[in-house]
Amino acid sequence: MNNIVELIEITKSYRRGSEIISVLRDINLSIPQGEFLAIMGPSGSGKSTLLNLIAGIDRPDSGRIIVSGIDITTLSEDELARWRAFHVGFIFQFYNLIPVLTAFENVELPLLLTGLSKGERREHAITALKIVGLEHRLNHYPSQLSGGEQQRVAIARAIVTDPSIIVADEPTGDLDKYSAEQVLDLLAGLNSQFNKTIIMVTHDPRAAAKAKTIRHLDKGILNATRETSF
Amino acid sequence: MxxxxxxxxxxxxxxxxxxxxxxxxxxxxxxxxxxxxxxxxxxxxxxxDTGSYDNVIVIRRAAQAEVQSTIPRNEASIVETLPWIEKDIDGRNLSERELVVLISLLKKDGSPSNVVIRGTGEKSLSIRRQVRLKEGRMPRPGSTEIAAGTSIKKGFQGLEPGSRLRFALREWTVVGIFDAGNTAFSSEIWADIDSLMQAFRRPVYSSLVFKLRDPEDFSFVKRAIETDPRLSLEAKREIDFYKExxxxxxxxxxxxxxxxxxxxxxxxxxxxxxxxxxxxxxxxxxxxxxxxxxxxxxxxxxxxxxxxxxxxxxxxxxxxxxxxxxxxxxxxxxxxxxxxxxxxxxxxxxxxxxxxxxxxxxxxxxxxxxxxxxxxxxxxxxxxxxx
Structure with a gap:
């Protein structure tokens, strides 16, 4: 199976005053195309840092990150931003929708960077909102939507550019049980029906259970793979 | 968007x-x-807008304004012999010798301010076509009559037709109001040139204004006036003079x-x-x-x-x-x-x-x-x- 993501000898540390805190140590990780991977671990274990590195919004101290055949650690900041626009869909714990834009406009936002015409952007955004079941909420502002609906809009925004990978940082962390279930089913559906590669960081074992594979990260070290029954 | x-x-x-x-x-x-x-x-x-393209104003060389300018009668006569001056239907030159003096009048709010009194002749209105009589009539030759511009009448005291104004040791009667639109003439008072010269004891004129037969002849006029050794005057297009x-x-x-x-x-x-x-x-x-x-x-x-x-x-x-x-x-x-x-x-x-x-x-x-x-x-x- 082709690996869409490869992390080779990744280390990452942060400086807090004079103290250097090591977050990730010699991480090696291969994620095949079409994988639904859950990364679990206690708070401060480096899950989000790992996700940020894969998504190209942070840089490692050393090592290489290859996504869809591109070593993103060699890209300049502008190149990395352009790369993110086409290759990564990001889902946040707190949805991170732009409050002054409607659901449709939020989903259309990443398409501004693709060079599509206005009509094409509209078509893509409506299709993405249909996939998440919110085609009837196009003109609603985030404040007019429930938490679950907001996260579904965020998922539509993440998939609208048809990215190579979708990364989700605690996507159910702010949702009630029912909404969380809907969001996880949606992610699982994107993986199974559209063969989307999803990398999800979560604390929640029930969320992780929806993934095909679970990896545990503890004190900056990635533990062995565990297949789920999904 | x-x-x-x-x-x-x-x-x-x-x-x-x-x-x-x-x-x-x-x-x-x-x-x-x-x-x-x-x-x-x-x-x-x-x-x-006060000036006209086809009018020429002649003033003393180096004078910045008409009030600073003096033109002796003999020099005015020499200028009036120039061949490029337009004639009226009676064959007379469309030119006027004018005197400009300043007097202090009270504004409607009671504060004093300088006002231009222009001594004009009977052809002054023909030369300045933007000036139109609005009320009454223009001052008669040799009289102590004055006509006020609309802006000056509006902003200053005692300029209603029929009212009297005292300056230069004489009483002057307002006999007319003229409208010169949004130009400097609307801020002037006009009187007969000879009466004004006598009242202010001025033996010389301030300026001489004439209309050109052909506006493109200005360069000839300018050269003729400014190179004539008998004259210490300069000629400007009226439009340029007022712009300055x-x-x-x-x-x-x-x-x-x-x-x-x-x-x-x-x-x-x-x-x-x-x-x-x-x-x-x-x-x-x-x-x-x-x-x-x-x-x-x-x-x-x-x-x-x-x-x-x-x-x-x-x-x-x-x-x-x-x-x-x-x-x-x-x-x-x-x-x-x-x-x-x-x-x-x-x-x-x-x-x-x-x-x-x-x-x-x-x-x-x-x-x-x-x-x-x-x-x-x-x-x-x-x-x-x-x-």
């Missing part, structure tokens, strides 16, 4: 009060800037307006900067999200800069709308070049609109650039952690 522009517009709308106050600051500065420019333009236009009359005052007004505007704009720029810094602080997570979605640093910079410019441009447009109402007002002030009162209207021109809008945009950029730079330089991970 792209969602990013909508994003900026909606953010402005969301914080209505702050936007309104910032915009009002900008509006005030643009109002001051444009109104002073309109004043300078109005003054200049009033004087430019406005230069000092118009330049002063423009410098004054620009200086005030720059000082005031510092306040408005600081206001915009505070507003935009607050916006950046309130929207750090949104900035992080936009960067994650693939927007580059320069997109964020441009977005915040655009928002600041939108705000300042809206303020600028509001300021221009306010100042445009000034066009309905006529102001009267002392022209320092002629030392006399001049009434004119504020004039809004496309050039002033353009300058004001460019000024607003500059204020928007100056107020928005530092906050926009801060926004664009935020670290993505740190920005996303700001909840």
């Amino acid at each position: 792209t969602p990013l522009v909508i994003y900026n517009l909606r953010n402005i709308r969301t914080r209505r009060l702050t936007s309104l106050l910032t915009g009002l600051g900008m509006a005030f500065v643009v109002f001051v800037f444009s109104s002073v420019m309109m004043m300078a333009e109005g003054l200049e236009r009033a004087l430019v 009359q406005s230069e000092v005052m118009a330049r002063f007004l423009r410098i004054l307006g620009s200086s005030f505007s720059i000082v005031f704009s510092l306040g408005a720029i600081i206001g915009a900067m505070i507003t935009m810094y607050a916006q950046v602080s309130n929207r750090i997570q949104e900035i992080g999200t936009l960067r994650v979605l693939g927007f580059q640093k320069r997109d964020i910079l441009m977005s915040f800069l655009l928002e600041s410019v939108m705000l300042s441009l809206a303020g600028g447009i509001a300021g221009l709308i306010f100042s445009s109402f000034l066009q309905f007002y006529t102001v009267s002030t002392l022209n320092w070049q002629t030392f006399s009162e001049l009434a004119f209207r504020f004039r809004l021109t496309p050039g002033i609109v353009l300058k004001s809008l460019v000024f607003s945009i500059i204020m928007g950029i100056a107020g928005g650039i530092l906050p926009a730079l801060r926004a664009s330089r935020l670290n993505i991970v740190n920005a996303l952690r700001t909840g």
Whole structure:
């Protein structure tokens, strides 16, 4: 199976005053195309840092990150931003929708960077909102939507550019049980029906259970793979 | 409109009060800037409109204004023999020797100000076609009668037809009101030239005005007058002469307006900067999200800069709308070049609109650039952690 993501000898540390805190140590990780991977671990274990590195919004101290055949650690900041626009869909714990834009406009936002015409952007955004079941909420502002609906809009925004990978940082962390279930089913559906590669960081074992594979990260070290029954 | 522009517009709308106050600051500065420019333009236009392209005014060489000029009778006679002067239907030269003196009159608010009294002849009206009799009649030759321009009648005391005015040890009766539109003649009082010379004991004229038969002959006229060894006079097209009359005052007004505007704009720029810094602080997570979605640093910079410019441009447009109402007002002030009162209207021109809008945009950029730079330089991970 082709690996869409490869992390080779990744280390990452942060400086807090004079103290250097090591977050990730010699991480090696291969994620095949079409994988639904859950990364679990206690708070401060480096899950989000790992996700940020894969998504190209942070840089490692050393090592290489290859996504869809591109070593993103060699890209300049502008190149990395352009790369993110086409290759990564990001889902946040707190949805991170732009409050002054409607659901449709939020989903259309990443398409501004693709060079599509206005009509094409509209078509893509409506299709993405249909996939998440919110085609009837196009003109609603985030404040007019429930938490679950907001996260579904965020998922539509993440998939609208048809990215190579979708990364989700605690996507159910702010949702009630029912909404969380809907969001996880949606992610699982994107993986199974559209063969989307999803990398999800979560604390929640029930969320992780929806993934095909679970990896545990503890004190900056990635533990062995565990297949789920999904 | 792209969602990013909508994003900026909606953010402005969301914080209505702050936007309104910032915009009002900008509006005030643009109002001051444009109104002073309109004043300078109005003054200049009033004087430019006073002159006619086909009229020539002859004054003493090096005199800046008619009140400083003296033309002896013999020199006036020599000029009147020039062949390029237009004739009237009776075959007489369309030229007039004129005297300009200043007297102090009381304005309607009780304050004194200098007023031009012009000694004119019977052909003065034919030479200045923009001057039309509105009420009564023009002064008769040899009489102590005067006619007042509409602006001077409106702004000064005792210039109603039939009323009497005392100056130069004589009583003068107002017999007519003339309208010269928005020109300097509307701010003058006209009297008979000979009566005025006697009253002020002036043996010489101030200027000589004549109409050219062919306006393109001006260069011949100028050369003939200025190279004649018997004359120490100079000839100017009337339109250029009056334009020069406005230069000092118009330049002063423009410098004054620009200086005030720059000082005031510092306040408005600081206001915009505070507003935009607050916006950046309130929207750090949104900035992080936009960067994650693939927007580059320069997109964020441009977005915040655009928002600041939108705000300042809206303020600028509001300021221009306010100042445009000034066009309905006529102001009267002392022209320092002629030392006399001049009434004119504020004039809004496309050039002033353009300058004001460019000024607003500059204020928007100056107020928005530092906050926009801060926004664009935020670290993505740190920005996303700001909840």
